Amino acid sequence: DAGVTQSPTHLIKTRGQQVTLRCSPISGHKSVSWYQQVLGQGPQFIFQYYEKEERGRGNFPDRFSARQFPNYSSELNVNALLLGDSALYLCASSLGQHTGELFFGEGSRLTVL
Amino acid sequence: EDQVTQSPEALRLQEGESSSLNCSYTVSGLRGLFWYRQDPGKGPEFLFTLYSAGEEKEKERLKATLTKKESFLHITAPKPEDSATYLCAVEGRYSTLTFGKGTMLLVSP
Numbered sequence: 667d668a669g670v671t672q673s674p675t676h677l678i679k680t681r682g683q684q685v686t687l688r689c690s691p692i693s694g695h696k697s698v699s700w701y702q703q704v705l706g707q708g709p710q711f712i713f714q715y716y717e718k719e720e721r722g723r724g725n726f727p728d729r730f731s732a733r734q735f736p737n738y739s740s741e742l743n744v745n746a747l748l749l750g751d752s753a754l755y756l757c758a759s760s761l762g763q764h765t766g767e768l769f770f771g772e773g774s775r776l777t778v779l
Numbered sequence: 780e781d782q783v784t785q786s787p788e789a790l791r792l793q794e795g796e797s798s799s800l801n802c803s804y805t806v807s808g809l810r811g812l813f814w815y816r817q818d819p820g821k822g823p824e825f826l827f828t829l830y831s832a833g834e835e836k837e838k839e840r841l842k843a844t845l846t847k848k849e850s851f852l853h854i855t856a857p858k859p860e861d862s863a864t865y866l867c868a869v870e871g872r873y874s875t876l877t878f879g880k881g882t883m884l885l886v887s888p
Contacts, residue, residue, distance in 0.1 A: 710878070766828060
């Protein structure tokens with residue numbers, strides 16, 4: 667069975683640019699969450715979407731936005747990139763909204779120069 | 780604000796040398812405490828869910844326990860393949876996960 671897939675796996679951007687990261691959840695999973703993981707730190711919650719609606723937002727600036735499509739896939743957008751946005755961006759899916767049993771993808775490694 | 784503190788930050792063990800990892804937490808309305816394993820360059824992999832104090836879960840050489848303020852991940856007779864970063868997370872009343880920084884475990888043959 668296919669797990670959570672993310673694309674691209676690696677990308678390099680310069681300050682001020684915009685980036686879009688994509689995620690396909692496990693088949694049947696209706697919840698998608700996004701996390702940012704800076705080197706040496708634990709994942710930090712950015713967004714959760716369930717049934718195509720935003721159900722939670724972490725402490726991130728408005729430069730970060732996301733959406734979920736009818737097929738439950740999701741995109742994370744970051745505008746006006748800063749050096750500090752360099753991180754591993756993780757997507758996770760789960761069956762329901764209220765579950766900590768998340769299935770993570772391998773992440774998108776973003777480097778901002 | 781939910782908080783999770785893990786200790787130690789790093790732990791080096793010899794193969795077969797048992798030990799424990801600690802996760803201390805403060806959370807508003809605990810829905811669950813979760814342990815994940817993360818290998819370098821990979822996403823976290825779910826290990827256990829604990830819901831109430833006194834609960835224990837086991838999987839191979841790992842056993843997780845929960846009290847009202849902390850959780851322990853006990854590793855019995857570890858093998859080199861147990862080397863990874865172990866992450867603890869709590870789900871509070873707002874149904875989002877708060878992760879600790881993790882404990883990096885290295886098991887030498």
